Amino acid sequence: MTHARPLRSTTTGAIRGSIRVPGDKSISHRSLMLGAVAVGETVIHGLLEGEDVLHTAAAMRLLGAEAEREDNAQGDGVWRVRGVGLGALQEPAQVLDMGNSGTAARLLMGLVAGHPITCVFTGDASLNKRPMARVTKPLEEMGARFVGRSGGRLPLTVVGSGELVPITYRLPVASAQVKSAILLAGLNTAGATTVIEAEPTRDHTELMLRHFGATVTTERLEDGALAVTVIGQPELTGRTIHVPADPSSAAFPAVAALLRPGSELLLNDVGMNPRRTGLYDTLVEMGADIAFENRRDQAGEPVADLRVKHSALKGVVVPADRAPSMIDEYPVLAAAAACAEGTTVMLGLKELRVKESDRLAMVAEGLTRCGVSVEVGADDSLTVHGTGGTGKGPKGGATVATAMDHRIAMSFLVLGMASEEPISVDDGAFIDTSFPDFVGLMNRLGAKIGEA
Ligand SMILES: O=C(O)C1=C[C@@H](OP(=O)(O)O)[C@@H](O)[C@H](O)C1
Numbered sequence: 001m002t003h004a005r006p007l008r009s010t011t012t013g014a015i016r017g018s019i020r021v022p023g024d025k026s027i028s029h030r031s032l033m034l035g036a037v038a039v040g041e042t043v044i045h046g047l048l049e050g051e052d053v054l055h056t057a058a059a060m061r062l063l064g065a066e067a068e069r070e071d072n073a074q075g076d077g078v079w080r081v082r083g084v085g086l087g088a089l090q091e092p093a094q095v096l097d098m099g100n101s102g103t104a105a106r107l108l109m110g111l112v113a114g115h116p117i118t119c120v121f122t123g124d125a126s127l128n129k130r131p132m133a134r135v136t137k138p139l140e141e142m143g144a145r146f147v148g149r150s151g152g153r154l155p156l157t158v159v160g161s162g163e164l165v166p167i168t169y170r171l172p173v174a175s176a177q178v179k180s181a182i183l184l185a186g187l188n189t190a191g192a193t194t195v196i197e198a199e200p201t202r203d204h205t206e207l208m209l210r211h212f213g214a215t216v217t218t219e220r221l222e223d224g225a226l227a228v229t230v231i232g233q234p235e236l237t238g239r240t241i242h243v244p245a246d247p248s249s250a251a252f253p254a255v256a257a258l259l260r261p262g263s264e265l266l267l268n269d270v271g272m273n274p275r276r277t278g279l280y281d282t283l284v285e286m287g288a289d290i291a292f293e294n295r296r297d298q299a300g301e302p303v304a305d306l307r308v309k310h311s312a313l314k315g316v317v318v319p320a321d322r323a324p325s326m327i328d329e330y331p332v333l334a335a336a337a338a339c340a341e342g343t344t345v346m347l348g349l350k351e352l353r354v355k356e357s358d359r360l361a362m363v364a365e366g367l368t369r370c371g372v373s374v375e376v377g378a379d380d381s382l383t384v385h386g387t388g389g390t391g392k393g394p395k396g397g398a399t400v401a402t403a404m405d406h407r408i409a410m411s412f413l414v415l416g417m418a419s420e421e422p423i424s425v426d427d428g429a430f431i432d433t434s435f436p437d438f439v440g441l442m443n444r445l446g447a448k449i450g451e452a
Protein backbone atom coordinates (compact mmCIF):
# COMPACT_ATOMS: atom_id res chain seq x y z
CA MET A 1 0.00 0.00 0.00
CA THR A 2 2.86 2.37 -0.57
CA HIS A 3 1.85 3.84 -3.93
CA ALA A 4 -1.35 5.78 -4.50
CA ARG A 5 -3.46 4.27 -7.26
CA PRO A 6 -5.63 7.00 -8.82
CA LEU A 7 -8.67 5.62 -10.65
CA ARG A 8 -11.26 7.13 -12.98
CA SER A 9 -14.84 6.04 -13.61
CA THR A 10 -16.71 7.06 -16.79
CA THR A 11 -20.44 7.01 -17.56
CA THR A 12 -21.54 3.48 -18.32
CA GLY A 13 -24.48 1.72 -19.93
CA ALA A 14 -26.40 -1.16 -18.39
CA ILE A 15 -24.90 -3.26 -15.58
CA ARG A 16 -25.67 -6.89 -16.29
CA GLY A 17 -24.49 -10.26 -15.04
CA SER A 18 -24.51 -12.74 -12.20
CA ILE A 19 -21.74 -12.54 -9.60
CA ARG A 20 -20.71 -13.43 -6.09
CA VAL A 21 -18.90 -10.59 -4.36
CA PRO A 22 -16.10 -11.60 -1.92
CA GLY A 23 -16.77 -12.99 1.55
CA ASP A 24 -18.07 -11.01 4.48
CA LYS A 25 -15.30 -9.07 6.18
CA SER A 26 -16.79 -9.13 9.69
CA ILE A 27 -17.40 -12.87 9.58
CA SER A 28 -13.96 -13.54 8.04
CA HIS A 29 -12.10 -11.76 10.87
CA ARG A 30 -14.12 -13.61 13.50
CA SER A 31 -13.66 -17.04 11.90
CA LEU A 32 -9.86 -16.68 12.01
CA MET A 33 -9.85 -15.40 15.59
CA LEU A 34 -12.19 -18.05 16.98
CA GLY A 35 -10.52 -20.79 14.93
CA ALA A 36 -7.21 -19.78 16.53
CA VAL A 37 -8.48 -20.29 20.09
CA ALA A 38 -10.50 -23.44 19.39
CA VAL A 39 -9.15 -26.95 19.79
CA GLY A 40 -8.63 -28.75 16.48
CA GLU A 41 -9.07 -27.61 12.92
CA THR A 42 -11.40 -24.95 11.54
CA VAL A 43 -12.07 -25.04 7.81
CA ILE A 44 -13.21 -21.75 6.29
CA HIS A 45 -14.86 -21.62 2.87
CA GLY A 46 -15.17 -18.26 1.17
CA LEU A 47 -12.89 -16.30 3.49
CA LEU A 48 -12.41 -12.71 2.31
CA GLU A 49 -8.83 -12.46 1.11
CA GLY A 50 -8.75 -8.69 1.49
CA GLU A 51 -5.87 -6.90 3.18
CA ASP A 52 -7.81 -6.32 6.42
CA VAL A 53 -8.45 -10.03 6.89
CA LEU A 54 -4.94 -11.01 5.78
CA HIS A 55 -3.66 -8.80 8.61
CA THR A 56 -5.81 -10.79 11.04
CA ALA A 57 -4.49 -14.09 9.62
CA ALA A 58 -0.89 -12.90 10.03
CA ALA A 59 -1.60 -11.80 13.61
CA MET A 60 -3.13 -15.17 14.49
CA ARG A 61 0.00 -16.88 13.18
CA LEU A 62 2.19 -14.60 15.33
CA LEU A 63 0.01 -15.62 18.28
CA GLY A 64 0.78 -19.28 17.66
CA ALA A 65 -2.07 -20.61 15.50
CA GLU A 66 -1.67 -22.06 12.04
CA ALA A 67 -3.74 -20.26 9.43
CA GLU A 68 -3.07 -21.13 5.82
CA ARG A 69 -4.84 -21.05 2.49
CA GLU A 70 -5.06 -24.21 0.46
CA ASP A 71 -6.38 -24.71 -3.04
CA ASN A 72 -9.05 -27.37 -3.26
CA ALA A 73 -9.95 -29.38 -6.36
CA GLN A 74 -12.33 -26.64 -7.57
CA GLY A 75 -9.57 -24.10 -7.24
CA ASP A 76 -11.51 -22.18 -4.58
CA GLY A 77 -9.57 -20.83 -1.68
CA VAL A 78 -10.17 -22.80 1.49
CA TRP A 79 -8.46 -21.74 4.70
CA ARG A 80 -7.45 -24.12 7.44
CA VAL A 81 -6.85 -22.84 10.94
CA ARG A 82 -5.29 -25.06 13.57
CA GLY A 83 -6.18 -23.56 16.94
CA VAL A 84 -4.04 -23.48 20.07
CA GLY A 85 -6.99 -23.77 22.48
CA LEU A 86 -8.51 -21.06 24.65
CA GLY A 87 -5.99 -19.42 26.97
CA ALA A 88 -3.01 -20.73 25.01
CA LEU A 89 -2.25 -17.89 22.60
CA GLN A 90 1.50 -17.28 22.61
CA GLU A 91 3.22 -13.96 23.17
CA PRO A 92 4.08 -12.66 19.70
CA ALA A 93 7.73 -11.99 18.90
CA GLN A 94 6.76 -9.04 16.71
CA VAL A 95 4.42 -6.07 16.69
CA LEU A 96 0.87 -6.94 15.58
CA ASP A 97 0.26 -4.67 12.60
CA MET A 98 -3.46 -4.49 11.91
CA GLY A 99 -3.09 -2.33 8.79
CA ASN A 100 -6.23 -0.33 8.00
CA SER A 101 -8.62 -2.48 10.02
CA GLY A 102 -10.51 -1.23 13.07
CA THR A 103 -12.27 -4.56 13.47
CA ALA A 104 -9.03 -6.53 13.52
CA ALA A 105 -7.41 -4.20 16.05
CA ARG A 106 -10.33 -3.85 18.46
CA LEU A 107 -11.49 -7.48 18.47
CA LEU A 108 -7.99 -8.85 18.81
CA MET A 109 -7.16 -6.47 21.67
CA GLY A 110 -10.15 -8.01 23.45
CA LEU A 111 -9.10 -11.58 22.72
CA VAL A 112 -5.47 -11.13 23.85
CA ALA A 113 -6.55 -9.12 26.93
CA GLY A 114 -7.79 -12.42 28.37
CA HIS A 115 -4.43 -14.12 27.86
CA PRO A 116 -1.36 -13.75 30.11
CA ILE A 117 0.71 -12.22 27.30
CA THR A 118 1.93 -8.79 26.25
CA CYS A 119 1.30 -7.61 22.67
CA VAL A 120 2.08 -4.39 20.84
CA PHE A 121 -0.61 -3.28 18.37
CA THR A 122 -0.15 -0.80 15.56
CA GLY A 123 -1.79 0.10 12.26
CA ASP A 124 -1.46 2.38 9.27
CA ALA A 125 -1.84 6.17 9.41
CA SER A 126 -5.63 5.89 9.21
CA LEU A 127 -6.03 3.24 11.94
CA ASN A 128 -3.56 4.99 14.25
CA LYS A 129 -5.89 8.02 14.30
CA ARG A 130 -8.99 6.06 15.35
CA PRO A 131 -10.28 6.01 18.94
CA MET A 132 -9.31 2.95 20.99
CA ALA A 133 -10.40 4.14 24.47
CA ARG A 134 -13.83 2.71 23.68
CA VAL A 135 -12.27 -0.77 24.03
CA THR A 136 -9.39 -0.12 26.41
CA LYS A 137 -11.73 1.34 29.07
CA PRO A 138 -13.93 -1.76 29.53
CA LEU A 139 -10.94 -4.08 29.11
CA GLU A 140 -9.12 -2.17 31.87
CA GLU A 141 -12.19 -2.62 34.06
CA MET A 142 -11.76 -6.35 33.53
CA GLY A 143 -8.09 -6.17 34.58
CA ALA A 144 -6.07 -5.77 31.38
CA ARG A 145 -3.51 -2.96 31.15
CA PHE A 146 -2.67 -0.69 28.23
CA VAL A 147 0.44 1.37 27.72
CA GLY A 148 0.76 3.87 24.91
CA ARG A 149 0.60 7.46 23.76
CA SER A 150 -1.89 9.79 25.38
CA GLY A 151 -5.23 10.06 23.63
CA GLY A 152 -5.98 6.35 23.46
CA ARG A 153 -4.68 5.77 19.94
CA LEU A 154 -2.51 3.01 18.47
CA PRO A 155 0.33 2.06 18.82
CA LEU A 156 -0.67 0.50 22.13
CA THR A 157 0.79 -2.27 24.26
CA VAL A 158 -1.76 -4.64 25.78
CA VAL A 159 -0.74 -6.41 28.96
CA GLY A 160 -3.24 -9.25 29.17
CA SER A 161 -4.13 -11.53 32.05
CA GLY A 162 -5.38 -15.06 32.46
CA GLU A 163 -7.34 -13.84 35.48
CA LEU A 164 -9.62 -11.09 34.24
CA VAL A 165 -12.76 -10.37 36.21
CA PRO A 166 -16.14 -10.52 34.44
CA ILE A 167 -18.03 -7.24 34.07
CA THR A 168 -21.44 -6.02 33.01
CA TYR A 169 -20.91 -3.16 30.60
CA ARG A 170 -23.43 -0.85 28.95
CA LEU A 171 -22.12 0.31 25.57
CA PRO A 172 -21.86 4.12 25.49
CA VAL A 173 -21.77 3.98 21.68
CA ALA A 174 -23.53 1.56 19.31
CA SER A 175 -20.54 -0.54 18.25
CA ALA A 176 -20.28 -4.21 17.39
CA GLN A 177 -16.50 -3.90 17.66
CA VAL A 178 -16.66 -2.77 21.30
CA LYS A 179 -19.30 -5.40 22.13
CA SER A 180 -17.18 -8.08 20.47
CA ALA A 181 -13.94 -7.01 22.16
CA ILE A 182 -15.58 -7.41 25.59
CA LEU A 183 -17.20 -10.75 24.72
CA LEU A 184 -13.88 -12.08 23.39
CA ALA A 185 -12.11 -10.94 26.56
CA GLY A 186 -14.88 -12.66 28.54
CA LEU A 187 -14.16 -15.89 26.74
CA ASN A 188 -11.14 -16.78 28.89
CA THR A 189 -12.59 -15.14 32.02
CA ALA A 190 -14.22 -17.26 34.73
CA GLY A 191 -17.90 -16.35 35.13
CA ALA A 192 -20.43 -14.41 33.06
CA THR A 193 -19.43 -11.32 31.06
CA THR A 194 -22.36 -9.17 29.92
CA VAL A 195 -22.59 -6.39 27.36
CA ILE A 196 -25.75 -4.27 27.24
CA GLU A 197 -26.60 -2.59 23.97
CA ALA A 198 -29.41 -0.06 23.61
CA GLU A 199 -29.33 -0.36 19.81
CA PRO A 200 -28.87 -3.72 18.08
CA THR A 201 -25.48 -3.96 16.36
CA ARG A 202 -24.26 -6.82 14.18
CA ASP A 203 -24.27 -10.10 16.11
CA HIS A 204 -21.76 -12.19 14.14
CA THR A 205 -19.58 -12.68 17.24
CA GLU A 206 -22.48 -14.07 19.26
CA LEU A 207 -23.63 -16.37 16.42
CA MET A 208 -20.13 -17.66 15.78
CA LEU A 209 -19.28 -18.15 19.46
CA ARG A 210 -22.31 -20.44 19.69
CA HIS A 211 -21.22 -22.23 16.50
CA PHE A 212 -17.86 -22.99 18.16
CA GLY A 213 -19.58 -24.32 21.30
CA ALA A 214 -19.73 -21.37 23.71
CA THR A 215 -22.84 -20.46 25.69
CA VAL A 216 -24.09 -17.01 24.74
CA THR A 217 -27.47 -15.82 25.99
CA THR A 218 -29.48 -12.69 25.31
CA GLU A 219 -32.05 -11.03 27.53
CA ARG A 220 -34.34 -8.11 26.72
CA LEU A 221 -34.21 -5.60 29.58
CA GLU A 222 -37.09 -3.44 30.83
CA ASP A 223 -35.79 -0.37 28.98
CA GLY A 224 -35.71 -2.31 25.72
CA ALA A 225 -31.92 -2.76 25.67
CA LEU A 226 -30.43 -6.17 24.99
CA ALA A 227 -28.07 -7.87 27.47
CA VAL A 228 -25.67 -10.30 25.79
CA THR A 229 -23.85 -12.70 28.10
CA VAL A 230 -20.99 -15.09 27.41
CA ILE A 231 -20.14 -17.78 29.94
CA GLY A 232 -16.36 -17.88 30.29
CA GLN A 233 -13.93 -20.72 29.67
CA PRO A 234 -16.03 -22.87 27.34
CA GLU A 235 -14.72 -25.80 25.30
CA LEU A 236 -14.30 -24.33 21.83
CA THR A 237 -14.01 -26.90 19.06
CA GLY A 238 -12.80 -26.31 15.49
CA ARG A 239 -15.69 -25.96 13.01
CA THR A 240 -16.48 -25.64 9.33
CA ILE A 241 -17.53 -22.15 8.30
CA HIS A 242 -19.13 -20.94 5.08
CA VAL A 243 -18.67 -17.18 4.79
CA PRO A 244 -21.55 -15.47 2.95
CA ALA A 245 -20.89 -12.81 0.32
CA ASP A 246 -20.47 -9.43 2.02
CA PRO A 247 -23.63 -7.29 1.91
CA SER A 248 -21.43 -4.22 2.41
CA SER A 249 -19.47 -5.08 -0.75
CA ALA A 250 -22.58 -6.13 -2.71
CA ALA A 251 -23.87 -2.62 -2.05
CA PHE A 252 -21.56 -1.14 -4.72
CA PRO A 253 -22.64 -3.23 -7.75
CA ALA A 254 -26.24 -3.12 -6.44
CA VAL A 255 -26.33 0.68 -6.42
CA ALA A 256 -24.56 0.79 -9.81
CA ALA A 257 -27.29 -1.45 -11.29
CA LEU A 258 -30.05 0.66 -9.75
CA LEU A 259 -28.58 3.81 -11.28
CA ARG A 260 -27.96 2.62 -14.86
CA PRO A 261 -30.88 2.20 -17.28
CA GLY A 262 -31.35 -1.31 -18.68
CA SER A 263 -29.50 -2.96 -15.80
CA GLU A 264 -30.30 -6.36 -14.35
CA LEU A 265 -27.85 -7.91 -11.91
CA LEU A 266 -27.94 -11.07 -9.83
CA LEU A 267 -25.86 -10.96 -6.64
CA ASN A 268 -25.49 -14.46 -5.25
CA ASP A 269 -25.20 -15.68 -1.68
CA VAL A 270 -25.40 -12.26 -0.03
CA GLY A 271 -25.45 -12.21 3.78
CA MET A 272 -28.88 -11.03 4.96
CA ASN A 273 -28.35 -10.86 8.71
CA PRO A 274 -31.09 -8.35 9.68
CA ARG A 275 -28.52 -6.32 11.61
CA ARG A 276 -26.70 -5.66 8.32
CA THR A 277 -29.50 -4.96 5.85
CA GLY A 278 -30.38 -1.31 6.57
CA LEU A 279 -29.09 -0.15 3.18
CA TYR A 280 -31.31 -2.60 1.31
CA ASP A 281 -34.37 -1.55 3.37
CA THR A 282 -33.59 2.08 2.57
CA LEU A 283 -33.10 1.46 -1.16
CA VAL A 284 -36.44 -0.38 -1.33
CA GLU A 285 -38.09 2.61 0.39
CA MET A 286 -36.51 4.81 -2.28
CA GLY A 287 -38.22 2.74 -4.96
CA ALA A 288 -35.49 0.22 -5.79
CA ASP A 289 -36.53 -2.94 -7.60
CA ILE A 290 -34.65 -5.58 -5.59
CA ALA A 291 -35.97 -9.13 -5.30
CA PHE A 292 -34.61 -11.22 -2.42
CA GLU A 293 -34.64 -14.69 -3.94
CA ASN A 294 -33.85 -18.12 -2.53
CA ARG A 295 -33.66 -17.01 1.09
CA ARG A 296 -31.88 -19.67 3.12
CA ASP A 297 -29.71 -20.28 6.13
CA GLN A 298 -25.98 -20.88 5.66
CA ALA A 299 -24.16 -22.11 8.77
CA GLY A 300 -26.21 -19.91 11.09
CA GLU A 301 -26.30 -16.78 8.92
CA PRO A 302 -29.25 -15.92 6.63
CA VAL A 303 -28.38 -15.42 2.94
CA ALA A 304 -30.28 -14.65 -0.28
CA ASP A 305 -29.67 -14.00 -3.96
CA LEU A 306 -30.47 -10.40 -4.86
CA ARG A 307 -31.92 -9.55 -8.26
CA VAL A 308 -31.44 -5.84 -8.83
CA LYS A 309 -32.99 -3.88 -11.72
CA HIS A 310 -32.56 -0.27 -12.78
CA SER A 311 -35.02 1.88 -10.83
CA ALA A 312 -36.01 5.53 -10.58
CA LEU A 313 -35.08 6.37 -6.98
CA LYS A 314 -36.78 8.96 -4.79
CA GLY A 315 -35.31 10.77 -1.78
CA VAL A 316 -36.24 9.56 1.71
CA VAL A 317 -35.53 10.34 5.36
CA VAL A 318 -33.26 7.68 6.90
CA PRO A 319 -33.92 7.52 10.66
CA ALA A 320 -31.02 7.59 13.12
CA ASP A 321 -31.94 4.22 14.60
CA ARG A 322 -31.15 2.55 11.30
CA ALA A 323 -27.49 3.61 11.48
CA PRO A 324 -26.06 0.46 13.14
CA SER A 325 -27.52 -1.81 10.44
CA MET A 326 -26.10 0.23 7.55
CA ILE A 327 -23.15 1.95 9.15
CA ASP A 328 -20.64 1.26 6.36
CA GLU A 329 -23.13 1.87 3.57
CA TYR A 330 -23.81 5.61 4.00
CA PRO A 331 -21.17 6.66 1.45
CA VAL A 332 -22.72 4.53 -1.30
CA LEU A 333 -26.24 5.50 -0.21
CA ALA A 334 -25.14 9.12 -0.61
CA ALA A 335 -24.08 8.29 -4.20
CA ALA A 336 -27.52 6.79 -4.85
CA ALA A 337 -29.21 9.79 -3.20
CA ALA A 338 -27.20 12.15 -5.44
CA CYS A 339 -28.88 10.57 -8.49
CA ALA A 340 -32.38 10.28 -6.96
CA GLU A 341 -35.34 12.58 -7.44
CA GLY A 342 -35.75 14.86 -4.43
CA THR A 343 -33.91 15.16 -1.15
CA THR A 344 -32.50 12.43 1.08
CA VAL A 345 -31.83 13.17 4.75
CA MET A 346 -29.62 10.78 6.73
CA LEU A 347 -29.81 11.25 10.49
CA GLY A 348 -27.47 10.19 13.30
CA LEU A 349 -24.17 9.85 11.44
CA LYS A 350 -21.79 10.77 14.29
CA GLU A 351 -19.98 7.41 14.15
CA LEU A 352 -19.08 8.02 10.49
CA ARG A 353 -16.55 10.56 11.76
CA VAL A 354 -14.34 7.84 13.30
CA LYS A 355 -14.14 5.30 10.49
CA GLU A 356 -11.15 4.88 8.14
CA SER A 357 -11.73 8.58 7.40
CA ASP A 358 -14.23 11.16 8.62
CA ARG A 359 -16.76 9.73 6.18
CA LEU A 360 -19.34 12.44 6.80
CA ALA A 361 -16.86 15.15 5.81
CA MET A 362 -15.33 13.17 2.93
CA VAL A 363 -18.72 12.33 1.38
CA ALA A 364 -19.95 15.92 1.70
CA GLU A 365 -16.73 17.31 0.21
CA GLY A 366 -16.64 14.79 -2.64
CA LEU A 367 -20.29 15.27 -3.58
CA THR A 368 -19.87 19.05 -3.56
CA ARG A 369 -16.91 18.72 -5.94
CA CYS A 370 -19.08 16.59 -8.23
CA GLY A 371 -21.75 19.32 -8.40
CA VAL A 372 -24.17 17.86 -5.86
CA SER A 373 -25.79 20.15 -3.34
CA VAL A 374 -25.38 18.83 0.23
CA GLU A 375 -25.67 20.04 3.81
CA VAL A 376 -24.01 18.61 6.92
CA GLY A 377 -26.08 19.37 10.03
CA ALA A 378 -24.70 20.28 13.46
CA ASP A 379 -26.48 17.10 14.59
CA ASP A 380 -24.23 15.04 12.27
CA SER A 381 -26.94 14.62 9.65
CA LEU A 382 -26.34 14.64 5.91
CA THR A 383 -28.80 16.10 3.42
CA VAL A 384 -28.28 15.29 -0.26
CA HIS A 385 -30.28 17.04 -2.98
CA GLY A 386 -30.73 14.55 -5.80
CA THR A 387 -30.30 15.51 -9.43
CA GLY A 388 -33.01 13.49 -11.09
CA GLY A 389 -34.10 9.92 -10.58
CA THR A 390 -34.39 8.84 -14.21
CA GLY A 391 -30.80 7.92 -14.96
CA LYS A 392 -29.56 11.51 -14.92
CA GLY A 393 -26.69 11.88 -12.51
CA PRO A 394 -24.66 14.83 -11.28
CA LYS A 395 -22.14 16.79 -13.31
CA GLY A 396 -19.01 14.99 -12.04
CA GLY A 397 -15.78 16.00 -13.74
CA ALA A 398 -13.81 16.12 -10.48
CA THR A 399 -11.11 14.30 -8.54
CA VAL A 400 -12.28 13.22 -5.10
CA ALA A 401 -10.01 12.76 -2.06
CA THR A 402 -10.35 9.36 -0.37
CA ALA A 403 -8.16 9.71 2.78
CA MET A 404 -7.13 6.01 2.87
CA ASP A 405 -10.80 4.97 2.88
CA HIS A 406 -11.89 2.07 0.65
CA ARG A 407 -15.59 2.83 0.91
CA ILE A 408 -15.14 6.47 -0.12
CA ALA A 409 -13.15 5.32 -3.16
CA MET A 410 -15.70 2.70 -4.27
CA SER A 411 -18.68 4.99 -3.66
CA PHE A 412 -17.34 7.76 -5.90
CA LEU A 413 -16.33 5.29 -8.61
CA VAL A 414 -19.97 4.08 -8.60
CA LEU A 415 -21.15 7.69 -8.81
CA GLY A 416 -18.82 8.23 -11.79
CA MET A 417 -20.72 5.50 -13.64
CA ALA A 418 -23.81 7.74 -13.54
CA SER A 419 -22.33 11.24 -13.78
CA GLU A 420 -22.17 13.43 -16.90
CA GLU A 421 -18.38 13.67 -16.79
CA PRO A 422 -15.90 11.13 -15.34
CA ILE A 423 -15.13 11.08 -11.61
CA SER A 424 -11.62 10.25 -10.41
CA VAL A 425 -10.49 9.19 -6.96
CA ASP A 426 -7.01 10.12 -5.77
CA ASP A 427 -6.27 6.64 -4.46
CA GLY A 428 -8.03 3.34 -5.10
CA ALA A 429 -5.32 1.21 -3.45
CA PHE A 430 -7.26 0.82 -0.20
CA ILE A 431 -10.11 -0.92 -2.04
CA ASP A 432 -8.01 -4.06 -1.59
CA THR A 433 -8.71 -3.94 2.16
CA SER A 434 -12.28 -5.17 1.66
CA PHE A 435 -12.99 -5.85 -2.03
CA PRO A 436 -10.08 -7.32 -3.99
CA ASP A 437 -10.67 -7.14 -7.76
CA PHE A 438 -13.46 -4.56 -7.36
CA VAL A 439 -12.37 -2.86 -10.58
CA GLY A 440 -12.15 -6.07 -12.62
CA LEU A 441 -15.50 -7.30 -11.38
CA MET A 442 -17.29 -3.99 -11.98
CA ASN A 443 -15.81 -3.71 -15.46
CA ARG A 444 -16.94 -7.24 -16.33
CA LEU A 445 -20.47 -6.11 -15.43
CA GLY A 446 -20.21 -3.10 -17.75
CA ALA A 447 -18.45 -0.39 -15.75
CA LYS A 448 -15.64 1.69 -17.25
CA ILE A 449 -13.15 2.11 -14.44
CA GLY A 450 -9.47 2.52 -15.23
CA GLU A 451 -6.29 4.23 -14.18
CA ALA A 452 -6.64 7.98 -13.92
O1 LIG B 1 -17.84 -5.58 14.13
C1 LIG B 1 -17.56 -5.39 12.94
O2 LIG B 1 -17.14 -6.31 12.19
C2 LIG B 1 -17.75 -4.04 12.38
C3 LIG B 1 -18.48 -3.10 13.09
C4 LIG B 1 -18.70 -1.72 12.62
O3 LIG B 1 -17.84 -0.88 13.36
P1 LIG B 1 -18.23 -0.24 14.79
O4 LIG B 1 -18.33 -1.32 15.78
O5 LIG B 1 -17.10 0.71 15.11
O6 LIG B 1 -19.54 0.47 14.57
C5 LIG B 1 -18.40 -1.56 11.14
O7 LIG B 1 -18.31 -0.20 10.82
C6 LIG B 1 -17.13 -2.26 10.75
O8 LIG B 1 -16.90 -2.15 9.37
C7 LIG B 1 -17.19 -3.73 11.06
Ligand SMILES: C=C(OP(=O)(O)O)C(=O)O
Binds near residue numbers: 025100355356434
Ligand atom coordinates in the same frame (compact mmCIF):
# COMPACT_ATOMS: atom_id res chain seq x y z
C1 LIG C 1 -15.39 0.68 9.09
C2 LIG C 1 -14.91 -0.34 8.38
O1 LIG C 1 -14.00 -1.27 8.84
P1 LIG C 1 -13.05 -1.27 10.11
O2 LIG C 1 -13.74 -0.52 11.22
O3 LIG C 1 -12.85 -2.71 10.41
O4 LIG C 1 -11.78 -0.60 9.70
C3 LIG C 1 -15.40 -0.60 7.01
O5 LIG C 1 -15.02 -1.64 6.45
O6 LIG C 1 -16.16 0.22 6.43
